[in-house]
Amino acid sequence: MATKVLPAARNLTLGIDFGTSNSAAAVVDSAGVLQVIPLDGVRSEMPTAVFFASETHNVLFGSEAMQAYLNGSEGRLLRSLKSLLGSRLMDEYTSVNDQAMRFYDIVVLFFKELRRRCEAHLGQPVTCAVLGRPVHFVDDDAARDVLAQETLGRAAAEAGFTSTAFQLEPIAAALDYEQRVSRQTTALVVDIGGGTSDFTVICLNPAHSALADRSADILSTTGVHIGGTDFDRLLDLSTVMPLLGYKHIGTGNRPVPNSVFFELSTWHLIHQSYTRKALHFAKELWTDFTDQRLHRRLMDALEGQHGHRMLSHVEAAKISCSVSGQAALIDLDFLGHRGSEHLGATISARSMGEALQQALAQVVQCAQLCVQRSGLTAVDAVYLTGGSSALRPLIEALRTAMPGVTLIEGNRFGGVAAGLAYTGAARSM
Ligand SMILES: Nc1ncnc2c1ncn2[C@@H]1O[C@H](COP(=O)(O)OP(=O)(O)OP(=O)(O)O)[C@@H](O)[C@H]1O
Ligand SMILES: [Mg+2]
Secondary structure, X not given: OEEEEOOOOOOOEEEEEOOOOEEEEEEEOOOOXXXXXXXXXXXXXXXXXXXXXXXXXXXXXXXXXXXHHHOOOOEEEEEOHHHHOOOHHHHXXXXXXXXXXXXXXXXXXXXXXXXXXHHHHHOOOOOEEEEEEOOOOOOOXXXXXXXXXXXXXXXXXHOOOOEEEXXXXXXXXXXXXXXXXXXXXXXXXXXXXXXXXXEEEEEEOHXXXXXXXOOOOEEEEEEEOOOHHHHHHHHHHHHHHHHHOOOOEOHHHOEOOOHHXXXXXXXXXXXXXXOHHHHHHHHHHHHHOOOHHHHHHHHHHHHOOOHHHHHHHHHHHHHHHHHHOOOEEEEOOOOOOOOOOOOEEEEOHHHHHHHHHHHHHHHHHHHHHHHHHHOOOOOOEEEEEOHHHHOHHHHHHHXXXXXXXXXXXXXXXXXXXXXXXXXXXXXXX
């Protein structure tokens, strides 16, 4: 896709948005034109997913990885790798295709594939990159946050990006939005993705867009580690997990232990519930259940490694309910369907609002804090980007918190990568 012509950059610097759910890349080419790379077939956004197929030993990426897993191919799916940055898990080994690999090595593989696809599209090597980063990789832990950025930079370098710089994701989103404004505007840019919600209040000015240093125009940034993958977890816990025993009051009138349900509902922790030790622990839980049907379903989910499948169905229902406002069904018949029993759950606009209420309140609070810190009493516009910014109850909560403000629905998936490419171009001029 080619858009507005900018002053040409001397070096090709790729803007890389390594997202929790989707990744994207863009570059300002030698003619000064923004090129958003079609990373996944014709699509610019590529699911941040890696699938290790056990039979063929092939490693698949993006939507091919998702399809292989969802079609039932034997193997290991990894998603939400970004959520592991800054955690100890990054250096832990996991078993894929009969070999032990660190999660870090899997991030490197992903970056190598991303680079390969970009180079194939551009027809030339690319070694310089501006990497996006959320305002906080990790909430309230500066040391882990530094570690997360350092790990991301190291992984990109190991994949062949020998020169890297970082830019905050909401600033990148703002720079993309700036390409479309014709006069000076103050905006709250809201980027709600899969893992984080990031905000910036910025003074947009088309006359400044080629400047390398925009710090004078950036009035505030805030961020919180809540995003679409958390919404999926909360909806999974409120609709699907009770069918597997979550909150089941079992023997001795006690609720059954709940850690297994949290792991199964958290994209980046699902793999932990499939280890031999975790399976053994879950099996032994049968004595805690008075309703053995629930325990059997739990074991079906664990032994069949259906965690990502369940969450994918929950995510699809979330999106469908958000788009249509109508209740959406979650089909769970793959869980050891017995006799004529049909197993499923439903997400309605109301149940979604209830399950997400607290998380959405935190997101809105973080948005308000950003405006407060900017020193402005109001902004001219609120610009929405990131996949989860389409979530209906979130839009409603933002409208209620900021009455009268114009909400602009923006470039939901490619904006951050474009803004990172603009950053790269401005720096290399
Ligand atoms: N129409 C929709 N309504 C609600 N949520 C949606 C919709 N479309 C996509 N999503 C959610 O958006 C999220 C992905 O958004 P996006 O690709 O912007 O995230 P990301 O950039 O990968 O994450 P992050 O920036 O947090 O690292 C997913 O959680 C997905 O379920
Ligand atoms: Mg994002």
